Amino acid sequence: MVNFQFDKPYNHQEVEDKIYKLWEESGYFAPEAHQPEAGNPNSKKTFTIIMPPPNANGSLHLGHALMLALEDIMIRYYRMRGFKTLWLPGADHAGFETQVVYEKKLEKEGRNRFEIPREQFYEEIWDFTQANKKNMESQIRRLGASCDWSREKFTLDEDIISKTQDTFIKLYKDGLIYRGNRLVHWCPKHQTGFSDLEIIHEEKLDALYYIKYGPFVVATVRPETIFGDSAVAVNPKDKRYKNLIGKEIEVDVVVGKLKLKVIADSVIDSKFGTGAVKITPAHDSNDYEIWQRHKKEIKEPVEVINKYAKMDLVRHFPRSEEAKKYEGLKVLEARKLIVEDLEKRGLMEKIDSTYRHNVALCYKCKNMIEPRLMSQWFVKMEPLAKSAIEAVKKGLPAGRQGKIKFIPERFKKVYFHWLKNIRDWNISRQIVWGIRIPAWQCQNCEEWIISKEKIEKCPKCGNFKIEQDKDVFDTWFSSSQWPFLALGWPDSKDYKTFYPTTVMETGWDILFFWVARMIMLGIYKTKKIPFKYIYLHGLVRDEFKQKMSKSKGNVVDPLGVVNEYGADALRMALIIGNAPGNDLAFSEDKIRGYRNFANKIWQASRFVLMNANRAEQRAAQKSEPRQRRGKIKLTARDRKRLKEFEALKKKIAKQIESFKFYLAAEEIYHYFWHTFCDKIIEEMKPRLQGKDEKDKQSAQFVLLEILRGCLKILHPFMPFITEEIWSALPLKDKKMLIIEKW
RNA sequence: GCGCGCUUAGCUCAGUGGUAGAGCGUCUCGUUUACACCGAGAAGGCCGGGGGUUCAAUCCCCUCAGCGCGCACCA
Numbered sequence: 091m092v093n094f095q096f097d098k099p100y101n102h103q104e105v106e107d108k109i110y111k112l113w114e115e116s117g118y119f120a121p122e123a124h125q126p127e128a129g130n131p132n133s134k135k136t137f138t139i140i141m142p143p144p145n146a147n148g149s150l151h152l153g154h155a156l157m158l159a160l161e162d163i164m165i166r167y168y169r170m171r172g173f174k175t176l177w178l179p180g181a182d183h184a185g186f187e188t189q190v191v192y193e194k195k196l197e198k199e200g201r202n203r204f205e206i207p208r209e210q211f212y213e214e215i216w217d218f219t220q221a222n223k224k225n226m227e228s229q230i231r232r233l234g235a236s237c238d239w240s241r242e243k244f245t246l247d248e249d250i251i252s253k254t255q256d257t258f259i260k261l262y263k264d265g266l267i268y269r270g271n272r273l274v275h276w277c278p279k280h281q282t283g284f285s286d287l288e289i290i291h292e293e294k295l296d297a298l299y300y301i302k303y304g305p306f307v308v309a310t311v312r313p314e315t316i317f318g319d320s321a322v323a324v325n326p327k328d329k330r331y332k333n334l335i336g337k338e339i340e341v342d343v344v345v346g347k348l349k350l351k352v353i354a355d356s357v358i359d360s361k362f363g364t365g366a367v368k369i370t371p372a373h374d375s376n377d378y379e380i381w382q383r384h385k386k387e388i389k390e391p392v393e394v395i396n397k398y399a400k401m402d403l404v405r406h407f408p409r410s411e412e413a414k415k416y417e418g419l420k421v422l423e424a425r426k427l428i429v430e431d432l433e434k435r436g437l438m439e440k441i442d443s444t445y446r447h448n449v450a451l452c453y454k455c456k457n458m459i460e461p462r463l464m465s466q467w468f469v470k471m472e473p474l475a476k477s478a479i480e481a482v483k484k485g486l487p488a489g490r491q492g493k494i495k496f497i498p499e500r501f502k503k504v505y506f507h508w509l510k511n512i513r514d515w516n517i518s519r520q521i522v523w524g525i526r527i528p529a530w531q532c533q534n535c536e537e538w539i540i541s542k543e544k545i546e547k548c549p550k551c552g553n554f555k556i557e558q559d560k561d562v563f564d565t566w567f568s569s570s571q572w573p574f575l576a577l578g579w580p581d582s583k584d585y586k587t588f589y590p591t592t593v594m595e596t597g598w599d600i601l602f603f604w605v606a607r608m609i610m611l612g613i614y615k616t617k618k619i620p621f622k623y624i625y626l627h628g629l630v631r632d633e634f635k636q637k638m639s640k641s642k643g644n645v646v647d648p649l650g651v652v653n654e655y656g657a658d659a660l661r662m663a664l665i666i667g668n669a670p671g672n673d674l675a676f677s678e679d680k681i682r683g684y685r686n687f688a689n690k691i692w693q694a695s696r697f698v699l700m701n702a703n704r705a706e707q708r709a710a711q712k713s714e715p716r717q718r719r720g721k722i723k724l725t726a727r728d729r730k731r732l733k734e735f736e737a738l739k740k741k742i743a744k745q746i747e748s749f750k751f752y753l754a755a756e757e758i759y760h761y762f763w764h765t766f767c768d769k770i771i772e773e774m775k776p777r778l779q780g781k782d783e784k785d786k787q788s789a790q791f792v793l794l795e796i797l798r799g800c801l802k803i804l805h806p807f808m809p810f811i812t813e814e815i816w817s818a819l820p821l822k823d824k825k826m827l828i829i830e831k832w
Numbered sequence: 833g834c835g836c837g838c839u840u841a842g843c844u845c846a847g848u849g850g851u852a853g854a855g856c857g858u859c860u861c862g863u864u865u866a867c868a869c870c871g872a873g874a875a876g877g878c879c880g881g882g883g884g885u886u887c888a889a890u891c892c893c894c895u896c897a898g899c900g901c902g903c904a905c906c907a
Binding site for chain 1: 834835836837838843844845846847854855856857864866867869870871872900901902903904905906907
């Protein structure tokens with residue numbers, strides 16, 4: 091009789107932690123430890139995934155669980171196929187994101203980041219992320235991820251910081267980074283500037299004010315910016331204003347009178363409003379663009395709103411009593427006041443209160459973005475974007491590298507569209523938590539010196555008052571270099587062995603933030619594509635297809651699910667029915683279904699093993715199927731069953747290799763339950779009870795043979811239960827299932 | 833404004849140029865010693881509307897509608 095007792099029903103809680111420990115102790119997560127044998131056709135091939143490093147500022151969510159499930163399926167499959175397989179885990183310091191999380195914590199404690207010295211603030215967040223990182227790592231383990239912990243990297247490891255700064259320096263030397271005084275998306279709450287990607291647009295109902303403006307009437311939603319106006323613009327073809335173009339006009343702006351030029355620009359739509367627009371280059375991005383084109387005609391931008399989104403007027407209108415009234419008012423308060431003042435003076439022509447338009451908001455706090463003129467470091471994107479387009483369209487010319495492929499393909503279009511219309515990237519952030527920009531400025535002559543080392547003396551004017559830029563990089567600037575930096579570029583063995591990596595698997599929501607930029611900077615630094623495939627998964631939503639969010643209270647904690655139903659069930663629930671790029675509806679019913687499936691596997695295995703006799707067990711110890719079969723004569727029907735199974739195996743292999751995990755998982759689920767259990771086992775029952783020894787042997791052989799095959803196929807999807815059952819199979823010199831041949 | 837996606841059984845979704853599929857749910861039956869986290873069976877769909885290509889369309893093309901989403905410097 092078989093020498094094991096399976097619990098009934100299957101108890102994942104007793105199995106999962108134990109199995110993960112065994113894997114980890116075995117060392118098989120590292121490519122060195124599962125070194126494929128010679129003679130294996132795949133033994134020289136590598137399969138590499140760099141794990142998108144989760145933010146070390148909280149717990150894992152279902153999106154992480156999906157990412158881990160997908161990547162672990164690939165990794166386990168290719169490991170079992172004899173590839174040299176590396177899955178490199180990491181953790182992200184996640185600059186701005188983490189600082190915001192930490193600031194919220196400070197707020198609860200009644201503290202504020204601006205009261206804390208920079209170094210102390212950094213230290214505190216460091217400790218905070220280290221604690222979170224540990225927690226996160228244990229959560230990743232709970233989900234069964236077979237990643238190589240010995241190679242884990244953190245985005246603030248010393249070498250990563252240093253090499254990120256090197257990239258900045260190289261870009262600067264190549265003329266791809268410049269210091270630009272430009273209009274930047276500024277969040278008054280978070281007190282930092284952003285790139286174009288960190289703002290969102292939302293439609294809003296606002297009033298459109300028609301203001302008498304010298305000889306014009308201009309329409310604006312932001313009358314409070316009138317103090318900073320630099321010009322008035324019309325369309326060059328607009329007959330109404332033709333003879334005013336180029337003239338200077340005088341405008342009453344309550345706190346004083348402004349002398350402004352009338353300029354012509356073709357972006358002005360003569361049908362909108364009155365066809366005349368007041369131009370405020372310091373506080374509006376359109377107006378800024380117009381200023382860029384008409385610098386010689388327009389007077390310099392005047393900033394009348396400060397970084398707290400409050401009025402800052404008096405310095406521009408020192409003699410005006412009215413200006414004092416406005417000083418320090420918040421933008422909306424100032425708007426109310428200026429409307430009143432304009433009305434008092436009879437300067438308000440009319441107010442259209444039904445105006446719908448899009449406003450820019452901070453993606454994090456959803457407060458209004460206040461565009462500000464600021465000096466920041468910008469990356470010139472066009473040349474980088476060009477190579478990134480080529481890498482997907484034609485492949486890189488260097489070293490005949492193939493094209494990067496998208497799964498699903500439709501994201502290619504979105505990718506191209508973004509890259510073709512790309513604008514320069516502001517990488518300066520006015521926060522503390524991140525990699526310091528290696529740039530120094532002479533406080534005397536304002537010269538910038540780019541250097542990782544401290545600069546003592548200005549090379550231009552000889553002054554000794556030099557200060558380092560207080561800003562840090564946009565996190566995505568370092569993240570964009572992650573694949574090659576995490577592998578120890580440029581001379582590590584890992585980099586040489588595993589780069590370019592095979593698959594980049596991540597959410598489509600960070601296609602621009604991360605994926606596109608990894609391709610750009612990867613090619614720029616290494617001359618190679620960073621990965622061959624991009625697999626983009628969708629959002630995990632709740633059972634009603636609602637976005638999960640804390641405020642809605644519909645967030646599902648993956649660890650809670652693991653505790654109750656097991657990691658294997660969770661993985662199946664995340665994979666099945668989830669085509670790449672599509673959002674997934676996640677429900678408790680679904681997980682329950684796959685928990686039941688786990689039990690089904692358990693029970694069927696129990697049955698097969700209880701019915702395998704000693705002879706069969708001895709035979710099963712041989713490694714080759716033909717040896718295993720030995721002298722057993724199979725019936726025609728049994729041979730057919732085995733053939734069917736071989737065909738299924740091939741089909742599933744093909745599905746996995748073409749990234750159709752949702753199909754592969756469903757296929758094996760269906761086969762195991764409704765063919766193996768419902769048909770094969772059922773038809774074997776009378777034979778196992780029968781008197782015909784030969785027929786019995788044939789039946790026993792087929793059952794065991796298909797079971798072991800199913801466990802292998804199932805293993806990438808449901809690694810815990812399959813490994814546990816595998817350990818009970820009667821096999822001699824058995825390896826762990828994780829490194830068995832698929 | 834530009835672009836993308838979706839519309840198939842009550843729900844969530846697969847799918848293929850040749851008379852419709854899964855899971856969950858529903859209904860009926862069943863306590864056969866692997867499993868009630870089970871088994872046997874059933875009901876349930878003009879595959880969003882219209883047009884076209886084709887011997888044949890849920891699948892290809894056009895168009896309309898509804899929903900969702902991305903990008904975007906129109907005051």
